[in-house]
Amino acid sequence: MKKIIIVDDHSLFREGIKLMLESNGFGEVIAEAENGSVFLETLKTHKPDLVIMDIEMPVMNGQEATKKALEIYPDLKILVLTMLNDRENYQEMINAGALGFVLKTSGKKEFEKAIQAVINGENYFSNDLLREIILNMNAHQQSVPVAKNNVSDIHFTAREKEVLAHFCSGLTVSEIAEKLFLSIKTIEAHRSALLRKTSTKNTLNLVLFAIKNKLVEI
Amino acid sequence: MKKIIIVDDHSLFREGIKLMLESNGFGEVIAEAENGSVFLETLKTHKPDLVIMDIEMPVMNGQEATKKALEIYPDLKILVLTMLNDRENYQEMINAGALGFVLKTSGKKEFEKAIQAVINGENYFSNDLLREIILNMNAHQQSVPVAKNNVSDIHFTAREKEVLAHFCSGLTVSEIAEKLFLSIKTIEAHRSALLRKTSTKNTLNLVLFAIKNKLVEI
DNA sequence: GTAAAAATAAGGGTTTACACTAATAATTTT
DNA sequence: AAAATTATTAGTGTAAACCCTTATTTTTAC
Numbered sequence: 001m002k003k004i005i006i007v008d009d010h011s012l013f014r015e016g017i018k019l020m021l022e023s024n025g026f027g028e029v030i031a032e033a034e035n036g037s038v039f040l041e042t043l044k045t046h047k048p049d050l051v052i053m054d055i056e057m058p059v060m061n062g063q064e065a066t067k068k069a070l071e072i073y074p075d076l077k078i079l080v081l082t083m084l085n086d087r088e089n090y091q092e093m094i095n096a097g098a099l100g101f102v103l104k105t106s107g108k109k110e111f112e113k114a115i116q117a118v119i120n121g122e123n124y125f126s127n128d129l130l131r132e133i134i135l136n137m138n139a140h141q142q143s144v145p146v147a148k149n150n151v152s153d154i155h156f157t158a159r160e161k162e163v164l165a166h167f168c169s170g171l172t173v174s175e176i177a178e179k180l181f182l183s184i185k186t187i188e189a190h191r192s193a194l195l196r197k198t199s200t201k202n203t204l205n206l207v208l209f210a211i212k213n214k215l216v217e218i
Numbered sequence: 219m220k221k222i223i224i225v226d227d228h229s230l231f232r233e234g235i236k237l238m239l240e241s242n243g244f245g246e247v248i249a250e251a252e253n254g255s256v257f258l259e260t261l262k263t264h265k266p267d268l269v270i271m272d273i274e275m276p277v278m279n280g281q282e283a284t285k286k287a288l289e290i291y292p293d294l295k296i297l298v299l300t301m302l303n304d305r306e307n308y309q310e311m312i313n314a315g316a317l318g319f320v321l322k323t324s325g326k327k328e329f330e331k332a333i334q335a336v337i338n339g340e341n342y343f344s345n346d347l348l349r350e351i352i353l354n355m356n357a358h359q360q361s362v363p364v365a366k367n368n369v370s371d372i373h374f375t376a377r378e379k380e381v382l383a384h385f386c387s388g389l390t391v392s393e394i395a396e397k398l399f400l401s402i403k404t405i406e407a408h409r410s411a412l413l414r415k416t417s418t419k420n421t422l423n424l425v426l427f428a429i430k431n432k433l434v435e436i
Numbered sequence: 437g438t439a440a441a442a443a444t445a446a447g448g449g450t451t452t453a454c455a456c457t458a459a460t461a462a463t464t465t466t
Numbered sequence: 467a468a469a470a471t472t473a474t475t476a477g478t479g480t481a482a483a484c485c486c487t488t489a490t491t492t493t494t495a496c
Contacts, residue, residue: 016233017234170422185444403474
């Protein structure tokens with residue numbers, strides 16, 4: 001009988017997953033935690049064969065909890081179960097050391113496959129997520145060289161930040177030029193630099209990038 | 219045996235709640251829906267005693283689904299089960315006609331009490347939420363003077379919502395056309411309608427409008 | 437004080453966005 | 467059954483977006 005710990009801030013979700021796991025004979029839920037901090041405490045008295053981990057949680061999130069837990073117990077098998085399906089969260093959790101990644105929108109069958117894989121020490125990644133990643137890869141083509149993916153690593157100049165902020169408030173190139181008493185060509189040059197640095201292909205995606213990465217307030 | 223429909227975009231959450239309801243003899247889950255639109259279709263063939271409804275869902279959200287469902291079936295008993303604990307969502311759902319409101323962070327007992335109350339036609343509001351609202355009543359009070367009339371009055375067709383969602387994920391007109399197997403001219407027509415209805419002048423401002431007014435999830 | 441980076445600007449080219457008009461078929465409402 | 471709305475597609479034209487190269491001035495850095 002495999003021992004399982006569920007880490008998720010939604011009590012009802014924990015209840016449901018617990019029922020599903022136990023009624024299907026997947027294992028026994030020996031503990032639950034509503035955030036990463038409580039989970040780390042729980043590990044002092046419980047040794048699970050599998051951890052089902054959410055990402056977004058108060059006090060301590062999933063990335064930090066996964067990282068810290070694996071520092072102490074490197075053999076821990078962690079399956080991420082979340083509703084966040086963006087590439088960054090996926091990469092962060094994999095870097096933190098999670099073995100598998102499944103979305104809450106996934107079906108029961110996929111969840112069960114993921115559990116089996118992770119308990120056996122194998123990797124499992126949600127098909128929906130893989131599709132999303134592949135689609136994004138085509139859209140961005142060769143502009144995502146894996147190394148430069150950290151948003152905090154990107155350096156914007158003061159002017160670029162200023163221009164970006166204006167794009168994010170909905171202004172066009174000519175409007176920004178007028179506002180800053182600069183030539184249209186200058187604003188276009190700044191935009192080109194912004195597109196290059198963020199690996200985005202047009203202004204709309206640049207603005208979406210800025211919003212998603214909280215580079216601006218909207 | 220009470221007949222229940224679960225409306226939530228997270229498949230695994232539906233599974234869990236279903237198991238919980240059925241193993242505790244609360245009723246039988248006769249149908250599930252991953253968004254409001256699918257739910258409205260489901261109502262044509264199923265007559266539930268209770269609907270458990272999420273708020274944030276793609277295609278059609280909980281507010282709209284609740285409103286439309288109650289227009290057709292005024293006696294429908296709807297219990298909102300969500301992780302959104304802000305006053306706006308609470309008020310909108312109550313205005314839409316939901317009888318109860320429970321957070322996903324709530325415990326099983328509170329959930330069961332809410333179900334019993336709503337099935338009997340009574341109201342039930344999550345204690346956590348009530349506390350939150352009472353705490354914030356003084357802080358917000360007059361700060362939101364019901365100035366939200368414009369946005370909720372706008373009516374988008376199903377196609378328009380679909381196209382809008384694709385714009386908000388950063389796709390261009392030609393990419394959306396390819397994705398939906400439609401002509402570029404068709405997508406342009408939908409965009410023109412969206413720009414007209416939202417009083418925006420270009421796609422970027424349309425997307426910013428949608429994000430600011432929470433018409434889409436980003 | 438020289439090299440590097442940043443800010444500015446232009447020319448020229450392709451692609452996409454957007455407005456306006458118009459038309460047909462399907463669906464829904466009355 | 468008739469009317470209204472929705473979904474679809476097209477043509478035409480202007481404006482804006484976007485790419486590429488080049489280049490000067492200013493600021494920053496070592």
